[in-house]
Amino acid sequence: MIEISHIIPHIFIFLALYFQIFLLVTFFENKEKLKKETFIGLADYPSVAIIVPCWNEGKTVAGTMRSLLELEYPKEKLSIIAVDDGSTDETFEVMRTFAHHPHVTIFKKTNGGKHTAVNLGIEHTNAEIIGCLDADSFVAPDALLEIVKLFTDKTIMAVTPAVKVYKPQTVLELLQRAEYNMGIFLRKMFGIMDAIQVTPGPFSFFRKKVFDELGEFREAHNTEDMEFALRMQSKHYKIGNAHTAHVYTVAPNTFRGLHKQRVRWVYGFLKNVSDYRFMLLNKDYGHLGALTLPFAIISIFSAIYMFLFVVVRVASMISEQLAKINAVGFHIGNIEFNWFYANTKSLVILSVIGLGITFFILLQGKKLSEGTGKFSRDIFYFLLLYGFIAPIWLSRAVYNVITSKKSSWR
């Protein structure tokens, strides 16, 4: 029999397992498609423009520009548009050092937000494919070719890359590496299911006609990449994923920085989903409306609930131990394993299964990202810490949504 207090966690675990198994079934159905094919070239290379919106990114923008200049792509077909969105540091001066490259164009404008900088770039290009790269990100030389390959399918209107963490060192960065690798797996599965809900700032590409027909980027609660993906999905524009197009982004290395970034993401997600709520559980929007969007919302609330559930349980165990110490003093008795006392509650068994599937997904994500699916310390840190730190920003974002407190960029 399940205790009444355990019914809600059982429901959440059922939904989480359902979602995980859906992904696994999709994965095994499409396993063959995940192998990297040898690139034999394209008959016709489309013209590509890459917009680099910058705001106070003097320390990283040079690296970003250099990585773009090293892209393996016919130079006559490639243009790089760097837009300084009213930086107050040396960003513009650094950008100007690249001005001598014939296919680099530089703009400076007053600060108006990332979406305004990207829109300025869109307005100044006639390229067939338009992409964007945040000025704290770097690309692998073959990333653009891997992206453009997918555009040979005329039904594909946008392509997202595989975003990885740039040179992770600290525990927090390594934890994010595992998370980003898992994101590569998830985005690939969502791509297969035609259910991608975000076209990330680092290196997502669009056909020009998408902007012509749907308009430019909007402020969209500081998460313009989520809003644009939802706008595309709402008009049935297909978004693909090139998991072999590797982009590296600088991940926050302090909890404060990470917290701020994630609050903005989750807040933006909830607000944008609210704006596009007509897609939820609407069969016209396929797996996106039926599965990925509803489950993304559920996962936020279930993570908060499960976190509180565990915290209450742990607090009650600690208080019991303290009461025991208070009553009889502290001494360690004989510790021996007795199967009788093994925790075999259904909730524990199901959590272990869920954790096992998460572990499998983490390994598969790593395999897609790094070519090897071996266990490493980033996965260990993720499994150990993520469940405890993520609910902190999830709760804050939910609080901000409820109180209508807008999340800022920085």
Added chain:
Amino acid sequence: MYFEGYRKYILVFIITTTIFVIAFSISNYSNQKRVENIESIEDKIALDLLSSEVQFNLFKEFSCKGANNPILSGELNSIAEKLSYAEENLGITNPEVVRLKKYYSILEIKDYLLMQQISQKCKEKQLFILYFYSNDGDCKDCKRQGYVLTDLREEFPELRVYSFDYNLDFSLMETVRTFFDIKDDLPAMIIGEETHYGFKGTEDIEKLIPELIAIRSERKKAQETATETATTTERKKYIPARQADGVIH
């Protein structure tokens, strides 16, 4: 094979439900095994008790040698812990748990009565506590009292602690409550001839049963002697051969 549209949703639902059914089955199976484990210990205690009773009644010449050395104390302790765990996991209202607790209460009373008889015959004082608790949420000190008694039981296997759920809906419990005249001011303990109400710490109980202090100091003394003997033997072992032979240079 590709599972299109709703068929994939149904397939995934079937897989998830199957996993849930398996998890619940494993959980129920292990709980059943726990109940069986407690049952088997209770059966063993019942058999041992019956055997002691028959022995006592048949010969009337029950050997007092070793009577003070509890036969069942260990099992009673282990079953108390296991029952408490089963209560926490299966719930205090679980019919299996209630049945096991009733059976356990009968065994405790039988053991208590037998010990009383042995005590009279052998003229030896038995160390025991009859402990009445409630886990209905109306006794805030019962958990603490339980910790103290478990700790004492672990330190002194000679001490028999008979614990009874005051609110157990059982005719025997009603008789016990009336017989010992226990009020519902819990926790309550019968130590010797007296009934004590309210939380009693380790020191309080040791004051009420001074034999425990004596046992502890005897044990300490024995331990010291054993350590001394071991040290002497160890030292002798490392004396150079000539010295050991009594030849000192």
